[in-house]
Amino acid sequence: MEFNIKETDAIKRQVTVTVTSEELIELEKKISRNFQKHAALPGFRKGKAPLGLVKKSYQDSIRSELMETALSENYNKVLDEIDFNPISQGKITDIKFEDIEKGLVFDIEFEIPPKVELKKYKGIKVEKEKVAVTDDMIDHELEHMREHFATVKPVDKAEEGNMIKFNAQLLGEGDVPVVGRKYEDVSIKIGSGDFDAELEKQMIGLELDQDAILRKTTPPAADAADQSLVTESYEITVTSLEERELPELDDDFVQNLQDDSIENLDQLKEKIRENMESTMQRRSQQQLNNRIVDEILKENPFEVPEAMINNYLNHVVQDFRQQFGSDKDFNEDTIRQRYRVDAIHAIRWYLVKEELLEKEKMAISEDDVMAKIEELPYSDEEKKQLRENEDLKRRIQDDLLDEKLFKFLEENAKVTEVEPKPDEHQHDHAH
Numbered sequence: 001m002e003f004n005i006k007e008t009d010a011i012k013r014q015v016t017v018t019v020t021s022e023e024l025i026e027l028e029k030k031i032s033r034n035f036q037k038h039a040a041l042p043g044f045r046k047g048k049a050p051l052g053l054v055k056k057s058y059q060d061s062i063r064s065e066l067m068e069t070a071l072s073e074n075y076n077k078v079l080d081e082i083d084f085n086p087i088s089q090g091k092i093t094d095i096k097f098e099d100i101e102k103g104l105v106f107d108i109e110f111e112i113p114p115k116v117e118l119k120k121y122k123g124i125k126v127e128k129e130k131v132a133v134t135d136d137m138i139d140h141e142l143e144h145m146r147e148h149f150a151t152v153k154p155v156d157k158a159e160e161g162n163m164i165k166f167n168a169q170l171l172g173e174g175d176v177p178v179v180g181r182k183y184e185d186v187s188i189k190i191g192s193g194d195f196d197a198e199l200e201k202q203m204i205g206l207e208l209d210q211d212a213i214l215r216k217t218t219p220p221a222a223d224a225a226d227q228s229l230v231t232e233s234y235e236i237t238v239t240s241l242e243e244r245e246l247p248e249l250d251d252d253f254v255q256n257l258q259d260d261s262i263e264n265l266d267q268l269k270e271k272i273r274e275n276m277e278s279t280m281q282r283r284s285q286q287q288l289n290n291r292i293v294d295e296i297l298k299e300n301p302f303e304v305p306e307a308m309i310n311n312y313l314n315h316v317v318q319d320f321r322q323q324f325g326s327d328k329d330f331n332e333d334t335i336r337q338r339y340r341v342d343a344i345h346a347i348r349w350y351l352v353k354e355e356l357l358e359k360e361k362m363a364i365s366e367d368d369v370m371a372k373i374e375e376l377p378y379s380d381e382e383k384k385q386l387r388e389n390e391d392l393k394r395r396i397q398d399d400l401l402d403e404k405l406f407k408f409l410e411e412n413a414k415v416t417e418v419e420p421k422p423d424e425h426q427h428d429h430a431h
Helices: 021-038 051-057 059-081 135-148 197-201 251-255 265-299 306-324 332-359 366-375 380-388 390-411
Strands: 002-009 012-019 091-096 104-111 125-129 151-154 163-171 177-189 211-218 230-245 414-418
Touching: 012 059, 021 051, 021 059, 051 059, 059 091, 059 104, 104 306, 125 265, 135 265, 177 230, 197 211, 251 265, 265 332, 265 390, 306 332, 332 390, 366 380, 366 390, 380 390
Parallel strands: 125 414
Antiparallel strands: 002 012, 012 104, 091 104, 151 230, 163 177, 163 230, 211 230
């Protein structure tokens, strides 16, 4: 057997294999003798028929097994001798086999891991949102807390500020119910805009158990082919109407929280501010890390082998089956298509990250892991269990390594602090 390797692109290799007629003749003899041992031909005892007669009687089967065996054996020989590491099983293509005298020629297509050559990962430009907790944000959170401790009483007719619960059915043309767009137990505060400001106004005056149709007409999108007005309609049934009386926001209110560390309203506001700042700091840092990843991947493009993408998507599909049950009716192709971009992004970052860690000689020692465990707010017994759990220690090690890498990348990036973007509350009505 002889073979030669051709680089078809950065992540693919084509191996052309030639099996000589001499090798095929020897292999055919072995296969023919095996057929002879088991052949039962008329006039001969089993295994005693002449070899020539056996070859003639079973020529198609012998030829089929000859080609199958030759492909399999020489494929394995190629795997032992090639100087690269395939990431998946090779694909045999372009088989040329007319007769034994002319030999056998075939190609094997392999995918290999991409070679990541880091071009730029220092000096990249990224934005980081400033952390700024305003008094309005604290007041908004206090209102949520007041809502939690509100006293509730039923009312007969809906007014602005009331809590209304209803079932909603989206209606299509001719007020025909749209299949699959019925929503149960939708609960909103009238006037909040959580459902839709215009539709909520139409709820004022509704009574318990009353049916009503709410309509909203809007202009079409500028690029829409049909420039007719768009009407959105819902048929709703009111199932609950409540009026909420909010408690006074004073030091007495603070006692309802049952938190010994907070004694008065000022301390509560400070605690809210601290919690918000902590949450926003984490969110801002995560956003920055994501932007760093995106910019580094832009600066270091490379192709991801299809085999790696398929393997990633296989795990995604498996997770869906475990979460929703193997008998759940869902479209696997849709899932693969939906998560394909995510798969490519995740694989590219994994490969780049491995190259970064190696190039910058980053590592986390056992002592680093133990020190981190000591810092955790756990009991001595819980810390002991952590120190003995290899899986958890490995996860801590991975987390510390990520922190170390992103700290390094941030220190070597050109970070511009920007004002946080205002939250965009997307009201999707009853969705």
